[in-house]
Amino acid sequence: MASFLGRVEPRPEDPWTTFERLQREMQSLLAPAGWRELPLDASRVFPPTNLYDASESLVLMAELPGVRESDLDISVQGNQVVLRGQRSIQYPEGASAHRRERQVGAFHRTVELPFVVDADKVDAVYRHGVLILHVPKPREHQRRQVQVRAS
Amino acid sequence: MMSNELQQSPDRAMEVRGKEAVQREGMRPGWVFRPDVDIVEKPEEYVVTADLPGVGEEDLQVHLEKGVLTIEAQPSVRPEDRWQPLHLEYRIGGYRREFAMSEAVDAQGISARMRDGVLEIRLPKPKPHQPRRIAVTRG
Numbered sequence: 001m002a003s004f005l006g007r008v009e010p011r012p013e014d015p016w017t018t019f020e021r022l023q024r025e026m027q028s029l030l031a032p033a034g035w036r037e038l039p040l041d042a043s044r045v046f047p048p049t050n051l052y053d054a055s056e057s058l059v060l061m062a063e064l065p066g067v068r069e070s071d072l073d074i075s076v077q078g079n080q081v082v083l084r085g086q087r088s089i090q091y092p093e094g095a096s097a098h099r100r101e102r103q104v105g106a107f108h109r110t111v112e113l114p115f116v117v118d119a120d121k122v123d124a125v126y127r128h129g130v131l132i133l134h135v136p137k138p139r140e141h142q143r144r145q146v147q148v149r150a151s
Numbered sequence: 152m153m154s155n156e157l158q159q160s161p162d163r164a165m166e167v168r169g170k171e172a173v174q175r176e177g178m179r180p181g182w183v184f185r186p187d188v189d190i191v192e193k194p195e196e197y198v199v200t201a202d203l204p205g206v207g208e209e210d211l212q213v214h215l216e217k218g219v220l221t222i223e224a225q226p227s228v229r230p231e232d233r234w235q236p237l238h239l240e241y242r243i244g245g246y247r248r249e250f251a252m253s254e255a256v257d258a259q260g261i262s263a264r265m266r267d268g269v270l271e272i273r274l275p276k277p278k279p280h281q282p283r284r285i286a287v288t289r290g
Contacts, residue, residue, distance in 0.1 A: 048241035052234035059234055063204035063241055065268035091191050095198075098190040102202055129204040129268020130228040 046107045047083065047131075057136045060111055065129035066102070072126065074133065076119040081111045081133065115141050182244030186222070186270075190250075197256065197274040203246050204268040205229065213263050213272055220250045222270065 047062040064072065066087050073084040086106040091097070115138050123134040189200040203211070205226025212223045224246045230236075252274075260275040 045240070049238075050230070050236065050240060051238040052230055053237050054231070054234045058237070059230065061230060063268070065202040065204040068267060089189070089200075092193060095191045095193045098192055098197075100189050101187040102189050102200065103187075128207050128226070128228050128265070129202075130226075132228070 045109075046103055047109065049083075049109060049111060051111070054134070056142060057134045058113060060131075060133040060135065062109075062131045062133075063129065064126075064131055067129065069126050072131065074122075074124055074131075076117045076122060079113050079116050081113065081117060081122075081135065083107070083109045083111070083131070182242050183247050184242075184244055185248050186246045188248060195276055197254070197276070199250070199270075199272040199274065201246075201248065201270040201272075202268065203265070203270050205243070206246065206265065206268060206270070208265045211263075211265060211270065213261075213270070215256070215258055215261060215274075218252050220252060220272070220274070222246065222248045222272075224270075 047064045047067075049060060049062040052059040052061070060081060062083060064085070064087070066089070067085055071085045071087070073082075075082045075084070084107070087104055089102060089104050113135060117135055118138075121136045125132045186201045186203050188202075189198075191198045191200075199220065199222075201222055203222075203224050203226070205228035206224040207227055210224050210227045212221075214221050226243065226245075229243050255277050256274040257277050261272065263270060263272045265271075
């Protein structure tokens with residue numbers, strides 16, 4: 001049962017999470033009076049990834065706002081789908097930051113699927129900062145109807 | 152963490168996700184999240200940038216009223232209803248965030264654009280009064 005469900009493992013070496021949180025906590029203390037609102041936070045892994053079962057395929061969705069399609073690299077190794085890329089934010093010179101919550105940096109996530117992936121059959125769509133990967137299941141992983149013969 | 156656990160406890164799945172829920176009930180059913188925002192000041196304008204994954208131009212509302220800038224959006228990129236969740240690190244829902252601004256901005260000059268799920272709003276500062284020469288007449 002478990003092997004059917006697939007796994008999305010966060011990379012433990014992901015450097016953003018703790019550093020970024022600390023930075024944000026600092027900033028909420030230093031926030032100027034001009035821009036106020038309720039400060040709060042939660043830890044995260046980038047990109048957050050969901051996995052769905054669409055019966056004939058597994059569907060992986062990942063939120064990658066601000067990542068250019070050209071900065072996104074998707075590869076397949078055996079039963080693993082690897083998402084790699086980076087998000088960079090450039091601010092013009094002479095600009096001062098009132099608030100910086102958006103993360104920058106490189107990311108690398110590995111998604112383990114319960115079967116060997118045929119890279120040629122993976123369909124990738126990137127729209128409005130969301131990646132949708134359709135990974136067809138091999139025949140033996142698809143649910144099949146069994147015909148019952150009258151004896 | 153196994154995905155079947157996540158399915159049975161949606162609240163724990165929320166903790167995994169960095170998206171912060173603002174409210175669950177309201178005018179519309181479903182979750183509402185607070186998007187991550189950068190605010191940068193330049194000599195002539197403020198630039199507000201917000202992460203709104205799944206949102207296109209047509210899914211977005213930005214307004215400024217009485218010094219409060221409001222961003223509201225509903226993502227159009229969503230999973231199909233028939234898909235069964237196996238592992239969830241984020242939830243799908245709307246976005247909402249408000250900022251009270253003490254600085255004056257030129258409301259007429261505000262512009263916004265979306266790209267790759269990121270909103271950028273430019274709020275120009277009011278044009279400074281041009282320096283004027285005062286002619287001194289001999290009295």
